[in-house]
Amino acid sequence: MTDARPLYPLVFIGPMGAGKTRIGRRVAKALDVRFFDTDKMIVAEHGPIPEIFESRGEAVFREFEKEAVATALAERAVVSLGGGAVLHPQTREALTGHTVVLLNATAEAVAARINTSKRPLLKNGTGDWQRIYDERRAIYEELATTTFDTSTEPIERIAGKIATWARGRA
Ligand SMILES: Nc1ncnc2c1ncn2[C@@H]1O[C@H](COP(=O)(O)OP(=O)(O)O)[C@@H](O)[C@H]1O
Ligand SMILES: O=C(O)C1=C[C@@H](OP(=O)(O)O)[C@@H](O)[C@H](O)C1
Ligand SMILES: [Mg+2]
Structure with missing residues (x-):
């Protein structure tokens, strides 16, 4: 079955540390479109994320x-959201009809890779990651139109696979 959704904006969702920012940027480069990371936009406008939470x-x-x-979704671009962006009902509604890629990863894979000091929700360590993931899992799965797991392969390989998939979709 072909997917009638437009490819762009091509949105990445998923838990903290799944690779939305790094993989999203690489996929945008491979597809030669702009890249937006909503956390970066927030930092540019309002300052560091831990300070905003604090x-x-x-x-x-x-x-x-x-x-x-909302600003990023108006662009013909790859857009990586923060892991909790889907908690906002207006964001969930805004994602309707878009191509939404869920990046998933296991707790073990994430524990080995992320800097918890930059993620205020993980300031007590990655033990909180699983609880937060479990709370959000149903939302991620409902919004996703496609899923890739990032636990075991290097970033470049996953980005390459997603770019190939996207070219097939365009
Ligand atoms: N597939 C992967 N394999 C190994 N490390 C990864 C992978 N994906 C992401 N990382 C690392 O995990 C960290 C978090 O990645 P990031 O893209 O910021 O995740 P997110 O935006 O989903 O929170 C970075 O240090 C990144 O290099
Ligand atoms: O899951 C979350 O609630 C958060 C995820 C972070 O983004 P990443 O998913 O890109 O790490 C960032 O938006 C903030 O620390 C909160
Ligand atoms: Mg990110």
Whole structure:
């Protein structure tokens, strides 16, 4: 069955450390389109993420994030969201009809790779990762139009596979 959804914006969702930022950037390069990372947009406008969580709270961060997502989704681009962006109902609604790629990874793979100090929700270590993932799993799976697992292969190989898949979709 062919997928009638437009390829762009091509959106990456999934848990922290799955590789949305790194893989998204590589896929954009391979497809020769622009790349937006909503966390980077928020940092550019409002400052470092841990400071936003600390001084304004998660709810304010989610509002900033909703705005960044809406801006990025208007572009013909690859767009990587932060792991919790899908918690906002307006963001879930905004994703309707778009091509949404879920990047999944196991807790073990993520524990070996991520810098928890930059992720305020993991400041007690990666033990919280599984709980947060379990809370969000159903949302990710409902929104995703395709899924790739990033646990075992290097970033370049996964990005290459996704770019090949995307070319086949275009
Ligand atoms: N497939 C992978 N194999 C090994 N390390 C990875 C892989 N994907 C991502 N990483 C590493 O994990 C960290 C988090 O990646 P990032 O793209 O920021 O994830 P996300 O945006 O989903 O939180 C980075 O240090 C990155 O180099
Ligand atoms: O899952 C989350 O709630 C978060 C994920 C982070 O982005 P990445 O998924 O790119 O790490 C960042 O938006 C913030 O620390 C909160
Ligand atoms: Mg990221």
